[in-house]
Each structure stands twice: as structure tokens, then as C-alpha cells.
Amino acid sequence: MAGISRWGVTDLQQNGPLLQVAIHPVKAIRDIFASEGTTYQPQTVSALVDTGASHSMVDRSIPQNLGISTVGETTLWSATHSDVPSQMFDVTFIILADFVKEVQCLESDFSGRPFMAIIGRDILAGCVLVYTGWTNTFTLSQ
Amino acid sequence: MEYPRNRGIAGLRHSQNSYVTSFRPCVYTDGMSENNVLSDEIETFNANKDHLLVEASGKYALVIGSEVVGTYVSERDALTEGYKRVGNKPFLVKKIIQFDNPVALPVSLTL
Numbered sequence: 389m390a391g392i393s394r395w396g397v398t399d400l401q402q403n404g405p406l407l408q409v410a411i412h413p414v415k416a417i418r419d420i421f422a423s424e425g426t427t428y429q430p431q432t433v434s435a436l437v438d439t440g441a442s443h444s445m446v447d448r449s450i451p452q453n454l455g456i457s458t459v460g461e462t463t464l465w466s467a468t469h470s471d472v473p474s475q476m477f478d479v480t481f482i483i484l485a486d487f488v489k490e491v492q493c494l495e496s497d498f499s500g501r502p503f504m505a506i507i508g509r510d511i512l513a514g515c516v517l518v519y520t521g522w523t524n525t526f527t528l529s530q
Numbered sequence: 531m532e533y534p535r536n537r538g539i540a541g542l543r544h545s546q547n548s549y550v551t552s553f554r555p556c557v558y559t560d561g562m563s564e565n566n567v568l569s570d571e572i573e574t575f576n577a578n579k580d581h582l583l584v585e586a587s588g589k590y591a592l593v594i595g596s597e598v599v600g601t602y603v604s605e606r607d608a609l610t611e612g613y614k615r616v617g618n619k620p621f622l623v624k625k626i627i628q629f630d631n632p633v634a635l636p637v638s639l640t641l
């Protein structure tokens with residue numbers, strides 16, 4: 389099993405399973421950037437592993453900072469909001485250095501949160517997540 | 531019968547028209563801005579949806595501007611073709627299904 393990592397966090401119950409991820413454009417866009425001589429700055433941010441999220445999400449500043457364009461749109465709903473538009477972006481999540489996943493993530497406003505991205509079930513579909521509350525750790529493996 | 535637009539998913543599923551034809555958002559919440567970058571593409575998709583459902587249900591449509599470029603078995607194939615045609619410019623890749631499934635906003639972003 390590759391990409392095993394155990395993460396000890398200060399307060400797993402309070403903060404949830406947070407880890408650092410690097411977010412890049414997908415390879416097709418990186419190739420376009422390379423051919424144009426365009427550079428981009430990978431976005432290294434805290435991400436929440438959220439089994440309650442069907443899709444991975446990023447703060448809307450991240451696609452802007454990467455300089456990538458939208459490739460879709462969907463709507464979000466919650467207990468208090470419905471019909472809220474959200475653009476979709478094609479990005480690469482790099483987790484644990486060697487776990488690379490291209491996903492079509494949604495964007496939203498993460499201001500005030502201790503994380504700037506959510507690792508949803510589209511990424512977790514290829515992972516094993518072990519939440520060990522009594523040791524205040526979680527393990528995410530590929 | 532008219533249903534309020536902000537009744538949530540239950541209201542949407544029971545609206546008279548298909549969900550996609552009533553796609554344009556009417557509720558904007560704090561910090562969530564209107565995004566109409568793809569308004570032409572969405573309009574084009576909706577205008578062609580009936581025949582796309584007949585010809586390519588379950589596939590992914592690639593829409594650029596007012597043109598349905600093609601349909602693809604995989605989402606990645608549609609994205610690849612989109613990048614090939616317009617590069618890093620906005621385009622729409624959308625699954626061809628009768629009703630969209632709105633995505634539940636994670637609780638971690640709502641509390």
C-alpha cells in the first residue's frame with residue numbers, strides 16, 4: 389500500500405482531519421502553460437478530509453491564483469441555501485507528495501475556515517481513511 | 531403549480547419543468563457571487579438537451595460558446611478535447627442526464 393501517512397493533529401475532534409495539499413492545474417493546462425511560457429504558483433493549503441462531501445472543493449481564490457478557467461458549473465444546496473451556483477475547475481491535488489489525483493472540484497467561499505480545500509469522496513474513493521480518535525490521529529493511504 | 535425557487539431539492543425535483551430548464555440561480559448568499567461565465571454554454575446545452583438525451587444519454591457533452599462540439603464517454607475525454615480546442619479558456623463539460631443532481635454543500639462549510 390503506497391502513500392501511507394499518519395497525521396497527529398492538535399485536536400482532531402475540534403479541527404477535524406486536516407492535512408497539507410498542493411494544488412496544481414491539471415497536466416493538460418500545465419502543458420499549455422509550458423508552451424506559452426506561462427508560470428504558475430502551486431497553492432499549498434490546509435485541506436479538510438470530509439467524508440460528508442461528495443465533491444472536493446477549493447476556495448475560489450485558488451483557481452484565480454492558478455490562472456485556470458472554469459470547465460463546468462453546478463448548483464449547491466444545503467439546509468439553509470438552495471440553487472447556489474458553483475463553478476467547476478479541473479485541478480490536480482497532490483497529497484502526501486506521491487498521491488496525485490486530477491479532479492473536477494467545486495469552488496466556494498472558505499473565508500473564516502481553518503482550511504482552504506476539502507478532500508471529498510471523489511478523491512477518497514481511491515483511499516483508505518482510518519480515524520483513530522483515541523490516539524488523536526488519522527491515517528490516509530492510497 | 532408554481533413552486534418557490536428556494537424550497538431546496540424537494541421543490542426542485544417536483545417543479546413542472548425539468549430542473550435544467552429552470553437552472554438559472556435566483557438565490558445568492560453572502561460570499562457566493564453570481565457566476566455567469568458559462569451562460570452561453572449552459573443556454574446552448576439546454577437548447578440541445580432533448581436530442582442529446584436521445585442520442586447520447588449518460589455521456590458527457592462538450593459545449594464551447596454556442597456550439598455543442600461533441601459527446602464523449604468519459605468526462606476526461608471531453609475535457610481533453612476542450613483543452614485541445616480552446617486551451618485555458620472557459621468551456622462547459624456536462625453530463626447528459628434528464629435531471630441534474632444538485633450537490634450538497636458540506637456541513638463543514640455551512641456551520
